[in-house]
Amino acid sequence: MTTENLLPPTGRPITLIDADGHAADSDQLKLPDEQVLVGLFEAMVIGRRFDQQATALTKQGRLAVYPSSRGQEACQVAAARVLRAEDWLFPTYRDSVALVSRGLPPLEVLTLLAGDWHCGYDPIERRTAPQCTPLATNGLHAVGVGHAARLRGEDSVCLVLTGDGATSEGDAHEALNFAGVWKAPVVFLIQNNGYAISVPLAKQTAAASLAYKGIGCGVPSMIVDGNDAAAVYAALELARDRAAAGEGPTLVEAITYRMEAHTNADDASRYREQSEVDAWRRRDPIDRLRIYLSDRGLLDDTAERELAEAAEQLAAQTRSALNADRPIDPAAMFDHVYGTPRAALRAQRAMVLEESKQS
Numbered sequence: 001m002t003t004e005n006l007l008p009p010t011g012r013p014i015t016l017i018d019a020d021g022h023a024a025d026s027d028q029l030k031l032p033d034e035q036v037l038v039g040l041f042e043a044m045v046i047g048r049r050f051d052q053q054a055t056a057l058t059k060q061g062r063l064a065v066y067p068s069s070r071g072q073e074a075c076q077v078a079a080a081r082v083l084r085a086e087d088w089l090f091p092t093y094r095d096s097v098a099l100v101s102r103g104l105p106p107l108e109v110l111t112l113l114a115g116d117w118h119c120g121y122d123p124i125e126r127r128t129a130p131q132c133t134p135l136a137t138n139g140l141h142a143v144g145v146g147h148a149a150r151l152r153g154e155d156s157v158c159l160v161l162t163g164d165g166a167t168s169e170g171d172a173h174e175a176l177n178f179a180g181v182w183k184a185p186v187v188f189l190i191q192n193n194g195y196a197i198s199v200p201l202a203k204q205t206a207a208a209s210l211a212y213k214g215i216g217c218g219v220p221s222m223i224v225d226g227n228d229a230a231a232v233y234a235a236l237e238l239a240r241d242r243a244a245a246g247e248g249p250t251l252v253e254a255i256t257y258r259m260e261a262h263t264n265a266d267d268a269s270r271y272r273e274q275s276e277v278d279a280w281r282r283r284d285p286i287d288r289l290r291i292y293l294s295d296r297g298l299l300d301d302t303a304e305r306e307l308a309e310a311a312e313q314l315a316a317q318t319r320s321a322l323n324a325d326r327p328i329d330p331a332a333m334f335d336h337v338y339g340t341p342r343a344a345l346r347a348q349r350a351m352v353l354e355e356s357k358q359s
C-alpha cells in the first residue's frame, strides 16, 4: 500500500454498506468477514442501549454528566473491536461505548462521569487510558506510548479517538507531527460529528477535510463514512496492520453525526435545525447493518430478540451498579499524587478529613 493510495484529499468518504443497507463497491477497502459484521452489529445494539441507560442516569442524579455517542456507534464499536488485547486505546469523554465494547464493566466505565476522582479502571491492566477531557492531549499520550513500545521491541498499536473540534488544538498537530517523524504505531480516528459543542465544522477549519491535517504531517489519511461500521472497521484494520508492521501512523477521518446534545447540560436546538438531525437519522449506523445482515440470512427475529435481552441485562447491571451507594473516602484523592506527600498536601489532607467529620 503506497501513501498515494491512502490520500483522497477531496474524495467522497469511502462506504462499503450504504444507508439503504446495500453493498457499495470500493477499490480501497475490503468488506470485513460476515462474522466481524455480525459482531459489530451486536456491539452497536448493546452500546446504544448502554448509552441510553447512562443518559437516564444523569436525570436521576447518579451521573454528574454524560456525553452521548448515539449515532456514532459505528466508530465506537469498530475502534474497540479492531484492537488486539495488547493494543492501547486512548478515548475521550464521548467514548464510553467504545470502552463497553472493549469489555470494560459499566461501573468502571462510568466511575469518572459519576464524579469520582479516578477513572474507575486500571489503565495498564485494561490497556485503555483514562477518558480524556482536555481536548487532544490523548494524541500526545498515544504517540509517546506507541513510540516507547516500538523502542522496547513490542508490536502493539495505539488507537487514539478525537473529535473534529479537537483537531484545532496545538496538541493534535504536535501529536500528528511526531507520529509522522517517528513513524509511531498510532492510528488516529477523528470522529467528525460536525460540531464542537455549538461550533460547526465550517467555523473550525478552512481545509477541505480534516484528513489534510494528517497529510500535512506525512501521515497517510483516509476519509470514511463514519456511519458505516464495515467501512470504519476496514479502514482501522488496514491502519492497525500498517502500524503493527512498522509502517507508521494513519489518520482515519470518519464522517458521522452526534444525534443527541453535546452533553445532558447542552440544548442542541439552539444551534442546529431539527431537519438536519432528521436527515442523519435516515443514515443510522444500526439500521443499515440490520438490513444488510437480514438480507443475507445472517440475522433473524430470534437473534434480534436474544440481542435485545442481552442489551437489557447490561442496562440492568449498569443501573444497579450505579444506584448502589459506594463508600467514598475523601482522603483517597491525596493518595497517589506524590510518592512522598509534601507538607502542604499533608495539611490539605488533614483539613479535608477534619471537615468531612463535621458534615
Ligand SMILES: Cc1ncc(C[n+]2csc(CCOP(=O)(O)OP(=O)(O)O)c2C)c(N)n1
Pocket (backbone or CB within 6 Å): 094, 133, 134, 135, 162, 163, 164, 165, 166, 167, 169, 193, 195, 196, 197, 258, 262
Ligand atoms: C483544551 C480544551 N479546551 C476546551 C475544552 C472545552 N470543550 C469540551 S468539549 C469541547 C468540544 C469538542 O468538540 P469535538 O472535538 O468536536 O468533540 P465532540 O465533543 O464533538 O465529541 C470543548 C471546546 C476542553 N475540554 N479542553
